Amino acid sequence: MNRFIRDRHLIWVFIAPSAILFALFALPFFALFERSIASDFFNYVFSEQALKALRLSLVTSTITTGVTIIFGTPFAYLLARWRFRFKSWLELMIDLPIVLPPSVAGLALLIAFGRRGLFGSTLNIIGISLPFTTAAVVLAQTFVAAPLYLRSARAGFAEVDKQLEEAAQVEGANQWQLFQEVMFPLAGRALLSGAILTWTRALGEFGATILFAGNLEGITQTMPMAIYLGFESELGIAIALSVMLVGVSALLLGIIRKLEKDEDR
Amino acid sequence: MKRFLSLILLLTVWLAGCALAPMGAATTAPEARTLNVFAAASLTDAFTEIGESFQAAHPGVTVTFNFAGSQALRTQIEEGAPADVFASANQTEMDALVTNAHVAEGTPQVFLHNKLVVILPADNPAALENLESLSTSGIKLVLAAEEVPVGRYTREALDLMNGPFGSDFKDKVLANVVSNEDNVRQVLAKVQLGEADAGIVYTSDAVAAPELQTIEIPVDLNVIASYPIAPLVESANADLATAFVEYVLSPDGQATLEKWGFAPPE
Numbered sequence: 001m002n003r004f005i006r007d008r009h010l011i012w013v014f015i016a017p018s019a020i021l022f023a024l025f026a027l028p029f030f031a032l033f034e035r036s037i038a039s040d041f042f043n044y045v046f047s048e049q050a051l052k053a054l055r056l057s058l059v060t061s062t063i064t065t066g067v068t069i070i071f072g073t074p075f076a077y078l079l080a081r082w083r084f085r086f087k088s089w090l091e092l093m094i095d096l097p098i099v100l101p102p103s104v105a106g107l108a109l110l111i112a113f114g115r116r117g118l119f120g121s122t123l124n125i126i127g128i129s130l131p132f133t134t135a136a137v138v139l140a141q142t143f144v145a146a147p148l149y150l151r152s153a154r155a156g157f158a159e160v161d162k163q164l165e166e167a168a169q170v171e172g173a174n175q176w177q178l179f180q181e182v183m184f185p186l187a188g189r190a191l192l193s194g195a196i197l198t199w200t201r202a203l204g205e206f207g208a209t210i211l212f213a214g215n216l217e218g219i220t221q222t223m224p225m226a227i228y229l230g231f232e233s234e235l236g237i238a239i240a241l242s243v244m245l246v247g248v249s250a251l252l253l254g255i256i257r258k259l260e261k262d263e264d265r
Numbered sequence: 266m267k268r269f270l271s272l273i274l275l276l277t278v279w280l281a282g283c284a285l286a287p288m289g290a291a292t293t294a295p296e297a298r299t300l301n302v303f304a305a306a307s308l309t310d311a312f313t314e315i316g317e318s319f320q321a322a323h324p325g326v327t328v329t330f331n332f333a334g335s336q337a338l339r340t341q342i343e344e345g346a347p348a349d350v351f352a353s354a355n356q357t358e359m360d361a362l363v364t365n366a367h368v369a370e371g372t373p374q375v376f377l378h379n380k381l382v383v384i385l386p387a388d389n390p391a392a393l394e395n396l397e398s399l400s401t402s403g404i405k406l407v408l409a410a411e412e413v414p415v416g417r418y419t420r421e422a423l424d425l426m427n428g429p430f431g432s433d434f435k436d437k438v439l440a441n442v443v444s445n446e447d448n449v450r451q452v453l454a455k456v457q458l459g460e461a462d463a464g465i466v467y468t469s470d471a472v473a474a475p476e477l478q479t480i481e482i483p484v485d486l487n488v489i490a491s492y493p494i495a496p497l498v499e500s501a502n503a504d505l506a507t508a509f510v511e512y513v514l515s516p517d518g519q520a521t522l523e524k525w526g527f528a529p530p531e
Contacts, residue, residue, distance in 0.1 A: 110458060110460065114458060114459075114460050115459060115460050116458060116459040116460070131443075131460045132405065132443035132444050132460070210447065210451075213444075214407070214443060214444025214445075214446065214455070215410065215444050215445050215446060215447065216442065216443060216444050216445060217445075220444065221445075225447075228447060229410055229412050229447055230412075231336070231337055231340060232334045232336040232337055232410070232412040232413055232447060233336055233412035233413075234412075235340055
């Protein structure tokens with residue numbers, strides 16, 4: 001490290017590209033905040049539409065995170081501890097939603113669970129119609145955001161020292177006790193940071209939601225959707241909501257950083 | 266690893282070169298030019314065809330379209346997007362651009378009229394028979410959002426329908442709305458997929474999906490949209506922009522628009 005700093009002319013090889021890339025991240029946010037400083041900022045932020053969208057976003061992303069923890073924790077545990085055939089294919093499939101454009105996710109969900117969809121038509125017979133409901137928002141968010149939790153939790157479980165595990169088994173712990181008393185507490189931070197990542201991703205979900213759940217104030221209109229429609233009508237409201245969303249996301253990411261730091265210590 | 270990284274680097278440089286090539290070509294060969302047309306989403310099919318004919322008549326010219334909601338286009342132009350021509354689905358956005366001098370006063374011309382129509386999936390799952398049945402409680406109706414022009418016209422038309430169908434008709438219809446889509450093509454898609462029982466779009470959109478059933482809205486209950494078009498002041502291709510506008514207004518251009526369900530301006 002010290003050597004780098006002494007080679008004055010060399011360090012710019014690292015600083016210059018870093019600065020350019022960092023500027024690409026920082027400048028748009030700066031512009032957003034600069035533009036949001038207007039007298040009617042708070043009128044937009046406290047407008048009924050904005051508050052309804054914020055509430056729906058917080059409610060749905062929290063439910064999504066809860067659902068993900070309930071179903072994702074056992075799944076991640078399974079993936080971290082057992083080997084079975086086609087496991088790598090399964091893992092590839094779980095990671096797919098992370099890299100896919102959300103519009104593909106929305107279309108796939110609509111074709112699968114829509115009223116005329118492959119499985120949705122069966123659901124429709126028993127009286128369940130998913131599109132245009134708040135449940136559809138949660139489903140879209142879970143599809144897109146849960147893989148982040150699975151990744152993090154799987155890595156967390158895998159990192160637990162094998163010796164501790166063996167020691168617990170020697171002590172006569174059964175599978176459930178092992179999970180509950182050894183694995184879960186030791187992987188706790190990884191689970192928490194995975195959950196927060198899922199939460200932030202769900203909060204920002206847009207593409208899959210607008211295709212699968214539609215857009216109705218108070219029912220399916222989340223923050224990103226209100227921002228997009230604000231772009232169509234009133235730029236001020238779009239900017240105000242964007243600043244709000246940046247703030248909430250930054251706060252959640254800050255919490256993750258804090259957790260990771262504590263872990264390093 | 267090193268070899269892989271240098272491969273990626275080479276690929277990046279090569280692709281960047283390709284991406285920048287048209288710009289380089291434009292400076293060496295003046296006849297290779299690009300015309301950027303910003304047009305309302307409802308013009309997608311018709312303008313794509315018009316663009317092809319225009320390119321055929323002007324060798325070396327590439328017409329690039331940006332189709333989106335008129336408001337979004339207006340915002341993009343105000344924020345400095347490189348547009349040569351703007352075709353709006355309503356007067357408001359065009360007027361705004363005239364006011365802040367992106368469009369010269371007196372240059373916008375109305376080039377077509379468009380009206381509303383009710384669309385239903387091919388098998389009409391809610392068994393809707395006429396306009397009045399849109400107020401049947403519990404049907405799934407998808408409209409364009411109030412923020413986009415077609416959504417505003419839709420609500421104006423519903424106001425007009427309060428006359429013959431009773432003063433609570435509009436409220437009953439709006440209570441059936443399950444989604445306010447951000448553009449008219451999304452409304453069409455939701456009805457095509459059978460997710461909605463009915464939707465309200467422009468007649469021109471219904472033409473793009475002939476398999477759907479339609480319910481006509483009589484002229485006295487309909488809202489006629491006028492679409493203005495104009496070249497932009499900042500255009501780097503003013504001559505081409507003017508030529509494109511003239512082509513849209515020519516008999517050839519108008520015939521293409523009519524083919525896609527638009528009506529000529531009176």
